Amino acid sequence: MENTGYIEIRVLGSKGNIELHPDIYDIRDIIAVLQNVESLLFPEKKGRPLMSYEIKPGSVKHIIKTSTQAILGFNALLFQVNITKSIDFLEAPTAKAFEYFQESALKQNISFEISTSVADSSKLYISKDTSFQRTQDVWVDAELYFYGIIIDLGGKRDVNVHIDTKEYGTLKIEATKEMLSDYQSNPLYKSFGIRAIGKQNIKSGEIDKQNLKLLEIIDYNPSFREDYINKLIKKATKSWSGVNDADAWLNQIRGEI
Structure with missing residues (x-):
C-alpha cells in the first residue's frame, strides 16, 4: 500500500x-x-x-x-x-x-x-x-427531516429504514414493525421525506446519525417544471429590456452609487 x-x-x-x-x-x-x-x-x-x-x-x-x-x-x-x-x-x-x-x-x-x-x-x-x-447539554433531542430515496426497509429483528440523502449520505433510521406495516404503498427506490427524532449538537448543528428513530414517512415528490421556469425567465426578460448595464443598475438599487 x-x-x-x-x-x-x-x-x-x-x-x-x-x-x-x-x-x-x-x-x-x-x-x-x-x-x-x-x-x-x-x-x-x-x-x-x-x-x-x-x-x-x-x-x-x-x-x-x-x-x-x-x-x-x-x-x-x-x-x-x-x-x-x-x-x-x-x-x-x-x-x-x-x-x-x-x-x-x-x-x-x-x-x-x-x-x-x-x-x-x-x-x-x-x-x-x-x-x-x-458535555451532555451540548446534545439535545431534536425533530429532524431528511429527504432522499429509500433504499432498504424492514428487518426481522432490527427494523429500520435506509434513506440515501444528498446532504448526509445513507442514513439508517430505527423503526417499528407497526409503523412500517401501516404504510400502504411500497416506498422502496422512490423519493420520500423522513421525519425522525435524534440528537443534535446545539453548537455545531451536527446530528448524531447513529441514533435516529422514525416518526413518519412523508410523501415527497420534487419535480422540475421547465415550462414554469421558462415563463418566469420570459417575464423577467421584459422587465430588464431597458437596462444596458445590469451590474450598474443593481448597484444603484442597492444604494452603492
Whole structure:
C-alpha cells in the first residue's frame, strides 16, 4: 500500500500481576479497538481507504495503517483534543470512539496512549484520571427531516429504514414493525421525506446519525417544471429590456452609487 502512515494505540496495564502483552489480550478487546479506531479515522465509513492491522508487544500496541492523508488529519485532531481537553467539537462517531477508550480505561484500570507516524506526533493519553466525555447539554433531542430515496426497509429483528440523502449520505433510521406495516404503498427506490427524532449538537448543528428513530414517512415528490421556469425567465426578460448595464443598475438599487 503506497503513501501510508499509521496510528498507534498502546494499551498499558496488567491482568492480575502480569503486565499486558498480546498473548493475554482478549480477542473481544481487539475487535472493540478496531471497530472504534475506524470511527476515529473515518466517521463517514463510505469510501474510506484501505486499512490494515498489526498487533505488537509493549505492552500491547495496535498498529493501524492507512493513507497518509488520513493520518495527517487525525494527527491534527489529536493536537486539538490535547489543547482543548474536550471532544465536544468532534463528529458524533469520533466522539463516541474516544468515549469508548475512556470507559475502557475506567472499567479495566488500563491506559491508552494514542499517537501517529507523523514526525513529532501529537500524543493523547487516556486513563482513569482523564475525562474525555461529551458535555451532555451540548446534545439535545431534536425533530429532524431528511429527504432522499429509500433504499432498504424492514428487518426481522432490527427494523429500520435506509434513506440515501444528498446532504448526509445513507442514513439508517430505527423503526417499528407497526409503523412500517401501516404504510400502504411500497416506498422502496422512490423519493420520500423522513421525519425522525435524534440528537443534535446545539453548537455545531451536527446530528448524531447513529441514533435516529422514525416518526413518519412523508410523501415527497420534487419535480422540475421547465415550462414554469421558462415563463418566469420570459417575464423577467421584459422587465430588464431597458437596462444596458445590469451590474450598474443593481448597484444603484442597492444604494452603492
